Amino acid sequence: MSVVIFVLLRLAPGNMVDILFSTGGYVSESDKQAIMKELGIDRPVWVQYLDWLRDLMTGNLGKSYRYDLPAWEIIKPLLPVTIELAILSTIIAILLGVPTGVISAVRQDTALDYALRVFSLAGLSMPSFWLGMVIILVVVAWIGWIPPMTYVSPAENFKIHLVQFLLPALAVGYRSSALIARITRSALLEVMREDYIRTAWAKGQSGRVVIWRHALKNAMLPVITVIGIEFAFLIGGLVVTETVFNLPGVARLLVQAILWRDYPVVQNLVMLIAVVVILSNLFVDMLYGWLDPRVRYGD
Amino acid sequence: MGTRPGGATAAAELAAPGTRLPRPGLVTVLWRFCRKKPLGAAGGVVMLLMVLTAVFSNYLATHDPIATDAAHTLARPSPEHWLGSDHLGRDIYSRIVHGAWVSLIVGLGSTLLGSVLGGIIGLLSGYFGGKTDLFTQRIMDILQGLPLLVLAMVVAAALGPSIQNVIIAISIPIVPRAGRVIRSSVLTIREMQYVEAARGLGVGHLRIAFRHILPNTMGPFIVLATAQLGSAILVEAALSFLGVGVPEPHPSWGRMLSVSAAEYAQKAPHLVLFPGFAISLAVFGSNLLGDALRDTLDPRLRGA
Numbered sequence: 001m002s003v004v005i006f007v008l009l010r011l012a013p014g015n016m017v018d019i020l021f022s023t024g025g026y027v028s029e030s031d032k033q034a035i036m037k038e039l040g041i042d043r044p045v046w047v048q049y050l051d052w053l054r055d056l057m058t059g060n061l062g063k064s065y066r067y068d069l070p071a072w073e074i075i076k077p078l079l080p081v082t083i084e085l086a087i088l089s090t091i092i093a094i095l096l097g098v099p100t101g102v103i104s105a106v107r108q109d110t111a112l113d114y115a116l117r118v119f120s121l122a123g124l125s126m127p128s129f130w131l132g133m134v135i136i137l138v139v140v141a142w143i144g145w146i147p148p149m150t151y152v153s154p155a156e157n158f159k160i161h162l163v164q165f166l167l168p169a170l171a172v173g174y175r176s177s178a179l180i181a182r183i184t185r186s187a188l189l190e191v192m193r194e195d196y197i198r199t200a201w202a203k204g205q206s207g208r209v210v211i212w213r214h215a216l217k218n219a220m221l222p223v224i225t226v227i228g229i230e231f232a233f234l235i236g237g238l239v240v241t242e243t244v245f246n247l248p249g250v251a252r253l254l255v256q257a258i259l260w261r262d263y264p265v266v267q268n269l270v271m272l273i274a275v276v277v278i279l280s281n282l283f284v285d286m287l288y289g290w291l292d293p294r295v296r297y298g299d
Numbered sequence: 300m301g302t303r304p305g306g307a308t309a310a311a312e313l314a315a316p317g318t319r320l321p322r323p324g325l326v327t328v329l330w331r332f333c334r335k336k337p338l339g340a341a342g343g344v345v346m347l348l349m350v351l352t353a354v355f356s357n358y359l360a361t362h363d364p365i366a367t368d369a370a371h372t373l374a375r376p377s378p379e380h381w382l383g384s385d386h387l388g389r390d391i392y393s394r395i396v397h398g399a400w401v402s403l404i405v406g407l408g409s410t411l412l413g414s415v416l417g418g419i420i421g422l423l424s425g426y427f428g429g430k431t432d433l434f435t436q437r438i439m440d441i442l443q444g445l446p447l448l449v450l451a452m453v454v455a456a457a458l459g460p461s462i463q464n465v466i467i468a469i470s471i472p473i474v475p476r477a478g479r480v481i482r483s484s485v486l487t488i489r490e491m492q493y494v495e496a497a498r499g500l501g502v503g504h505l506r507i508a509f510r511h512i513l514p515n516t517m518g519p520f521i522v523l524a525t526a527q528l529g530s531a532i533l534v535e536a537a538l539s540f541l542g543v544g545v546p547e548p549h550p551s552w553g554r555m556l557s558v559s560a561a562e563y564a565q566k567a568p569h570l571v572l573f574p575g576f577a578i579s580l581a582v583f584g585s586n587l588l589g590d591a592l593r594d595t596l597d598p599r600l601r602g603a
Contacts, residue, residue: 117338127537129556134571186522240537255452259456266453273446274445
């Protein structure tokens with residue numbers, strides 16, 4: 001496994017740089033060489049790898065073109081905002097999604113199932129940035145309270161801070177919960193038709209035990225895939241949501257950096273996101289073998 | 300094996316060995332689908348309406364979608380402007396009608412491109428396993444290491460603004476997603492006994508992959524493709540919202556919601572509400588249809 005991580009991390013930065021070049025649009029060959037030299041990617045891969053490792057260890061991640069500050073200095077203070085938002089959204093998504101999916105599957109084709117499916121599908125269908133705008137409009141129109149559109153730190157006013165984060169987390173989490181509910185439902189339905197579930201029923205076990213202990217465990221395989229993929233999905237949702245709610249997070253910085261063509265910042269942000277997502281994918285892959293012994297990996 | 304009633308068809312088959320059993324007609328199939336899956340049928344109707352709107356947008360629109368009208372900016376919904384007008388006096392209803400075409404082209408184009416490519420990669424990678432699989436999956440990991448929107452955003456910004464480029468930009472992040480879903484079902488299916496039996500009979504690898512395994516991955520594939528259709532429409536909206544999507548003068552639902560709309564949101568909420576409804580309805584329709592198609596098309600769930 002460690003070899004895989006080693007290879008992955010070595011591949012990722014080179015790939016990112018290629019993307020960065022294409023972002024530039026019309027980069028002449030000589031400029032390209034200059035930039036390559038500046039970024040140090042004109043050297044062999046293994047040298048880059050060691051350099052990159054060393055830079056990473058010493059915290060040197062290049063300078064922002066726009067601010068003339070080390071890229072990390074710009075990214076670091078924004079991290080907690082995005083992490084907080086991501087965690088809040090994921091919690092909302094799982095709390096809302098898994099029970100909805102289970103109830104929907106157990107009561108398949110009843111009115112309740114239809115209502116829950118329409119509810120979660122609606123969440124999947126609404127752009128989270130639009131949902132965010134509507135939430136703001138509703139809050140303003142019905143409660144008459146205008147949420148502060150500038151960031152309030154928790155130390156300043158914890159209550160306002162929490163509300164400020166809950167609204168976007170709701171917009172993002174609702175959308176993600178729909179995906180979880182949807183997959184939970186279809187996975188559970190599939191598993192419920194397996195012979196061993198019929199056996200469990202035949203043994204006279206109660207519905208709750210059959211569903212929560214026998215069925216849900218196997219149904220969790222695709223659900224966990226989705227929650228794993230969700231990390232990527234969530235950051236995508238945060239990109240626009242942070243922009244709408246004007247929260248100074250990493251995702252909003254990414255949008256700005258792309259529009260400004262601030263490559264070192266984009267590169268490090270994209271790397272950061274990639275590493276987070278790749279690690280979560282690896283984690284999911286390892287969970288596969290543990291959850292479903294039918295899936296075995298050769299050496 | 301399903302048994303079909305009626306000795307007449309059996310006799311017909313005996314009489315003409317080359318002919319097949321009569322299949323139920325298209326109308327019958329559609330009718331059955333509507334009866335069994337009313338929600339899916341509703342989704343189908345929404346998608347059909349969207350296609351019709353896109354095709355007949357020139358007849359349905361009441362105004363030129365890009366004509367500005369300085370005298371009637373931010374008009375409330377009225378008989379003149381059914382859904383009001385924006386900050387440049389452009390008719391929102393006509394822009395939404397024309398925007399359906401943009402959304403549909405981008406959504407369908409990128410979904411087809413991305414999921415077919417990804418599906419084939421996932422099938423082969425999952426079936427052959429070993430080093431091929433490892434290598435392919437690491438490339439997929441790198442691609443998937445970036446959120447759909449972020450990757451699409453970077454590619455779209457790189458290629459420059461045009462409808463074709465937006466389609467390409469959105470299809471690229473779909474490839475690893477399609478690949479992963481197909482691969483994970485292939486991993487389980489290829490261990491099944493009937494695959495072993497086929498292999499024992501000397502069936503070639505490609506034939507097993509495409510003929511014996513592929514049909515059993517169709518359920519997840521169709522759910523994925525229709526779900527991706529929805530999310531492709533959403534990503535197009537988000538890209539246009541952020542300013543790297545479909546360029547002017549094409550009316551795009553996402554750009555109608557962009558910063559300028561947000562600025563006027565308090566004064567003219569219709570500017571924010573209606574394009575968002577259009578996006579949600581279109582995506583909702585494709586999701587409903589996809590769900591119902593899955594329940595219908597997955598052979599393991601049929602008749603349950």
